[in-house]
Amino acid sequence: MTEIILKIRNLHVTFDTPFGQVLAVRGVDLDVMKGEVLGVVGESGSGKSVSFLATMGLLSSRARVSGSIVLDGEELIGKTPQQMRSVRGRVMSMIFQDPLSALNPVHRIGKQISEMLQSHQELTKKQAATRATELLDLVGIPQPAERATQFPHEFSGGMRQRVVIAIAIANNPKLLIADEPTTALDVTVQAQILEVIKRVQQQLGTAVVLITHDLGIIARVADRVDVMYAGRNVEQGLVDDLYDHPSHPYTRGLLRSIPRPGKERLTPIAGFPPNMISPPSGCAFRTRCEYATEQCEATIPELKLFTDLQTACLRANELPDFRIAQ
Numbered sequence: 001m002t003e004i005i006l007k008i009r010n011l012h013v014t015f016d017t018p019f020g021q022v023l024a025v026r027g028v029d030l031d032v033m034k035g036e037v038l039g040v041v042g043e044s045g046s047g048k049s050v051s052f053l054a055t056m057g058l059l060s061s062r063a064r065v066s067g068s069i070v071l072d073g074e075e076l077i078g079k080t081p082q083q084m085r086s087v088r089g090r091v092m093s094m095i096f097q098d099p100l101s102a103l104n105p106v107h108r109i110g111k112q113i114s115e116m117l118q119s120h121q122e123l124t125k126k127q128a129a130t131r132a133t134e135l136l137d138l139v140g141i142p143q144p145a146e147r148a149t150q151f152p153h154e155f156s157g158g159m160r161q162r163v164v165i166a167i168a169i170a171n172n173p174k175l176l177i178a179d180e181p182t183t184a185l186d187v188t189v190q191a192q193i194l195e196v197i198k199r200v201q202q203q204l205g206t207a208v209v210l211i212t213h214d215l216g217i218i219a220r221v222a223d224r225v226d227v228m229y230a231g232r233n234v235e236q237g238l239v240d241d242l243y244d245h246p247s248h249p250y251t252r253g254l255l256r257s258i259p260r261p262g263k264e265r266l267t268p269i270a271g272f273p274p275n276m277i278s279p280p281s282g283c284a285f286r287t288r289c290e291y292a293t294e295q296c297e298a299t300i301p302e303l304k305l306f307t308d309l310q311t312a313c314l315r316a317n318e319l320p321d322f323r324i325a326q
C-alpha cells in the first residue's frame with residue numbers, strides 16, 4: 001500500500017487587506033504519497049503557493065489558516081513558530097523560483113550547507129563539510145570540494161538552484177516542495193534542474209510537490225497531478241489519465257492552451273481568474289465555463305470519482321469526450 005506523507009484537509013487561508021478579505025485558499029484537500037512527484041497546476045492566483053506556504057508555516061501573521069495539515073502523521077496546524085522551525089529543513093523543505101534569495105551572499109556555499117546539516121543533526125564540522133561535498137556532487141555540481149569554498153555570486157543561475165536543492169535535501173527530508181523552481185531559468189537549464197529533482201526523488205525516496213504553470217513540465221516529471229482553480233482543487237489523478245481524458249472543463253481548457261509542435265494556434269481559456277476578495281458563488285469556474293448551468297451557481301462541487309479521476313464538476317458525467325481542436 002502506498003503511504004500518505006502529507007494529508008491536507010479542508011485548508012482555508014484568508015488575508016486581511018485594506019481592500020477586504022482575500023479568500024486565497026477555500027477548502028483544499030490533497031494527499032501526497034511517499035516518494036511520489038505530485039504536480040500542482042493552475043493559473044496565477046489559484047492558491048498554489050499559499051497552500052504550500054501554509055504547509056511550511058511560512059505565511060505572515062496576517063494570514064488566517066484553518067483546517068488540517070498532517071505531515072508524516074503529525075498535525076502541523078496549531079504548532080508554534082518554534083516547533084515549525086524544527087520541522088522545516090528536517091522533515092520538509094521548500095525551494096522557490098529565485099535561488100539567490102535563498103542563499104546568503106556573504107557565506108561560502110559549503111558553509112551554508114554545513115549550517116543546515118548541523119542545525120538538525122549532531123555532526124562535527126568535518127563530517128558536515130564532507131557531507132556538504134557529497135550533496136553538491138549529488139545535485140550535479142562538478143568539482144564539488146572546490147565549489148564548496150566559493151560564494152553564491154560565483155555560480156550561474158542553474159548552479160545556484162542546484163545548491164539550493166542541496167541545502168533543501170541536506171537532512172534527507174521526506175517532502176520537498178518546489179514552487180516554480182525552473183521559471184527563472186532558460187530552457188536547457190530548466191531541464192537539468194528537473195532532472196536533479198527527479199534524481200533526488202529516485203535516489204533518496206523524497207516525495208516532491210512540484211508547483212508550476214507548465215503542464216509540459218508536469219508531463220515529464222510528475223506521477224500525479226492536482227489542478228487548482230480559485231483556491232480549490234478541481235481535478236486530481238494520475239498524469240496519464242488526466243492528460244488523456246480530463247473531465248473538468250478547466251483542466252480541458254488548460255490542456256488546450258499548451259503549445260504543440262505543428263499547431264500554430266493555441267486556444268487559451270476565455271476570461272480571467274476571479275478576484276479572490278469576491279469569488280463567484282458555487283463553482284468558481286462557472287463564469288468562464290461553456291457548460292455552466294444555474295445549478296453551478298448555487299452548488300459548490302466536491303471532488304468525486306469520475307472514470308479514474310477525482311473531479312469537482314456537477315456536470316462531469318454529461319460532458320462530451322475530450323478533444324483537442326485541430
Ligand SMILES: Nc1ncnc2c1ncn2[C@@H]1O[C@H](COP(=O)(O)OP(=O)(O)OP(=O)(O)O)[C@@H](O)[C@H]1O
Pocket residue numbers: 015017022023024042043044045046047048049050051213276
Ligand atoms: N500576503 C498576501 N496578502 C494578500 N493576498 C495574498 C497574499 N499572498 C497571496 N495572496 C492572494 O492569494 C491568492 C492566491 O495566491 P497564490 O500566491 O497562492 O497564487 P499562485 O497559484 O501561487 O499563483 P502564481 O502562479 O502567480 O504563483 C491570490 O489572489 C493572491 O493575490
Ligand SMILES: [Mg+2]
Pocket residue numbers: 048049050179
Ligand atoms: Mg505561486
